[in-house]
Amino acid sequence: MSTAASAGRVHVRAPGKINVFLEVGDVQEDGYHDVATAYQAVSLYEDLWASDAEEITAHVSGDVPLGDVPVDERNLAVRAALLLAAATGTDRGAHLEIRKSVPVAGGMGGGSADAAAALVACDALWGTGLSTAELARLGARIGADVPFSLLGGTAIGTGRGDELSPALAHGRFDWVLVLSEEGMSTPVVYGELDAHRARHLVDIGPAPRQPRVDPDVLHALRQGDPGMLAAALRNDLQAPALKLRPDLARALETGERAEALAGIVSGSGPTIAFLAADDASALDLQISLSAAGLTALHVHGPVPGARVV
Known part of the structure; x- marks a missing residue:
């Protein structure tokens, strides 16, 4: 290379x-x-x-x-x-x-x-x-x-x-990120996930033996359909992240009120990614979130990986 x-x-x-x-x-x-x-x-x-x-x-x-x-x-x-x-x-x-x-x-x-x-x-x-x-x-x-x-x-x-x-992903997906000044430890979030599952075993059942990506996600990406992808967003680390950082739940609620298609904690958090219908909707969402006192950035994907500039 x-x-x-x-x-x-x-x-x-x-x-x-x-x-x-x-x-x-x-x-x-x-x-x-x-x-x-x-x-x-x-x-x-x-x-x-x-x-x-x-x-x-x-x-x-x-x-x-x-x-x-x-x-x-x-x-x-x-x-x-x-x-x-x-x-x-x-x-x-x-x-x-x-x-x-x-x-x-x-x-x-x-x-x-x-x-x-x-x-x-x-x-x-x-x-x-x-x-x-x-x-x-x-x-x-x-x-x-x-x-x-x-x-x-x-x-x-x-x-x-x-x-x-x-x-395979067609088209462009517009996201608005809400950033947090304080980071989160990935091992701590995974540890809280294990504890969460132990506390709620009767309600949620055991963890999957062999994790798999929902076919609806793949279909939404192939179609380049933000609405379809919004319905399929999922992050098993979101519940433990919200348990550790209740302020993230308030940020998610703010984005939903501002008419984001959906919001999700990214990875182990604390960044929240809101999916928008298109570029113009993302700009409106960014303005609304910023007006609510949140640090919001508009990004898009997919983009290439590490490259010489």
């Missing part, structure tokens, strides 16, 4: 994602869960510049609250660059300049997008020449969402979410 680096510097842009459907299986012995999800990459991006350097280092800035984003080996982009270097045997370094626009710990895969961008950028900078499939295999070792950040578009993810198959 190598592209000639310009003057020792490569710029890569990678998108955030929305899980338009997420069914979560029961907790496994290793503490993880199998999932079945429909991903859509949307037009909210992470930008990463990789420059020649003696070592692998990073600096992070952004349009969103950065919280405690690390810049050492705990940073997923740094981890990706180190993994690529080890896998290809290169002794070159890179300085990674990361500008974040995807909410940190927001359920939109911002860290995974950074890792995907680092893989693509360093592959180009170092001329290691790995294919997208090879980069995706490395990415899966970093996080389940990284392979999708490389692929982009719309895809079905199974296993831990990293076993991908592209999904």
Whole structure:
């Protein structure tokens, strides 16, 4: 996937994602869960510049609250660059300049997008020449969402979410995102899901043995029909996210009153994604949500995965 680096510097842009459907299986012995999800990459991006350097280092800035984003080996982009270097045997370094626009710990895969961008950028900078499939295999070792950040578009993810198959999606889907200044921990939300299921076992039954994506979701994507997709949106992590963050329920209610087709917590939250009928409806919805004191952004999907700019 190598592209000639310009003057020792490569710029890569990678998108955030929305899980338009997420069914979560029961907790496994290793503490993880199998999932079945429909991903859509949307037009909210992470930008990463990789420059020649003696070592692998990073600096992070952004349009969103950065919280405690690390810049050492705990940073997923740094981890990706180190993994690529080890896998290809290169002794070159890179300085990674990361500008974040995807909410940190927001359920939109911002860290995974950074890792995907680092893989693509360093592959180009170092001329290691790995294919997208090879980069995706490395990415899966970093996080389940990284392979999708490389692929982009719309895809079905199974296993831990990293076993991908592209999904046919026609047309454009317009979303309005409501952002939160405070992120959420994915492991904590999954833990609350397990507790929620244990508390309500009689009412909701056991977790699915083999999660699967609802065929109605696939049909809606193929038809490019926002109304049909709105009726099929589902996220098993939404109930535990709302339990942990009651303010998200109020934001969902605000969007529904503002005539969104539907709203859903994205991934493990706290970002909420409202689906609109079209571009004009999304603009009206964004204005209404902003007037209600919420931080709202209009995005669209599907868009391509991590690419050299």
